[in-house]
Amino acid sequence: GAVVSQHPSWVICKSGTSVKIECRSLDFQATTMFWYRQFPKQSLMLMATSNEGSKATYEQGVEKDKFLINHASLTLSTLTVTSAHPEDSSFYICSANLIGGNTEAFFGQGTRLTVV
Amino acid sequence: GENVEQHPSTLSVQEGDSAVIKCTYSDSASNYFPWYKQELGKRPQLIIDIRSNVGEKKDQRIAVTLNKTAKHFSLHITETQPEDSAVYFCAASKGGSYIPTFGRGTSLIVHP
Numbered sequence: 001g002a003v004v005s006q007h008p009s010w011v012i013c014k015s016g017t018s019v020k021i022e023c024r025s026l027d028f029q030a031t032t033m034f035w036y037r038q039f040p041k042q043s044l045m046l047m048a049t050s051n052e053g054s055k056a057t058y059e060q061g062v063e064k065d066k067f068l069i070n071h072a073s074l075t076l077s078t079l080t081v082t083s084a085h086p087e088d089s090s091f092y093i094c095s096a097n098l099i100g101g102n103t104e105a106f107f108g109q110g111t112r113l114t115v116v
Numbered sequence: 117g118e119n120v121e122q123h124p125s126t127l128s129v130q131e132g133d134s135a136v137i138k139c140t141y142s143d144s145a146s147n148y149f150p151w152y153k154q155e156l157g158k159r160p161q162l163i164i165d166i167r168s169n170v171g172e173k174k175d176q177r178i179a180v181t182l183n184k185t186a187k188h189f190s191l192h193i194t195e196t197q198p199e200d201s202a203v204y205f206c207a208a209s210k211g212g213s214y215i216p217t218f219g220r221g222t223s224l225i226v227h228p
Contacts, residue, residue, distance in 0.1 A: 107159040
C-alpha cells in the first residue's frame with residue numbers, strides 16, 4: 001500500500017518556541033493531506049485540510065496563525081506549531097489519499113509533541 | 117456536515133467470542149465507509165472498507181455490513197484473539213471533498 005512518512009515521531013520543546021512537523025507521501029502524489037490532533041483515548045480531530053499550491057482550509061476553532069500549514073509540493077506538507085504552550089502537547093498525525101480517490105486514508109506514524 | 121456516532125466506546129470480550137461495533141452517519145451522500153485499527157502509539161491502519169453499492173463485505177474473521185436506509189454500518193470480528201485488542205475507528209466520506217469524518221473510537225479488549 002501507499003506510504004506516508006511523518007517526522008519527527010516525537011519532540012520535546014520549550015514553551016514559546018516553534019516546532020515543525022513534516023508529512024511526506026513516499027510513493028504517491030497527494031494533492032490533499034489532512035492534519036489531525038488526537039488526545040489520549042480520543043478520536044482523530046481534523047485540524048485542517050492541506051491543499052498543494054494553495055492555502056489550507058482550517059476547521060472551526062483551529063487557529064490558523066498558530067498552526068501554520070504549508071503544502072509546497074505534491075509529496076510534502078508541513079505543520080508548524082508556533083509559540084507552543086503546554087496545552088499544545090498532543091499527538092499530531094497526518095494522512096493523505098490517493099489522487100482522485102474517495103478511498104482509504106494513509107496515515108503518517110504521528111508526532112508526539114510535549115511542550116515544557 | 118457529516119456526523120458519525122460510534123458505539124460502544126469500550127468493548128471487553130473473551131478470546132474466541134465475537135465483537136460488534138456499530139456506527140451511524142447523518143449525510144445520505146456519504147458513500148465510502150472504512151474501518152481503521154489503531155494500536156497504542158501507532159498510526160491507524162485500514163482493516164476493511166465498504167462502499168454504498170454493497171451491503172456486506174467479508175475478509176476472513178472481519179466483516180462489515182451497511183444499511184443505507186437506516187444510515188448505519190457495523191464491524192463484526194469473529195473468533196477474537198488478544199492481538200485484536202486495539203482502538204477501532206469507523207469513518208464516512210463522500211466524493212468531492214473526500215474528507216473522512218471519524219467516529220469517536222471503540223477500545224476493544226480481548227481477554228485471553
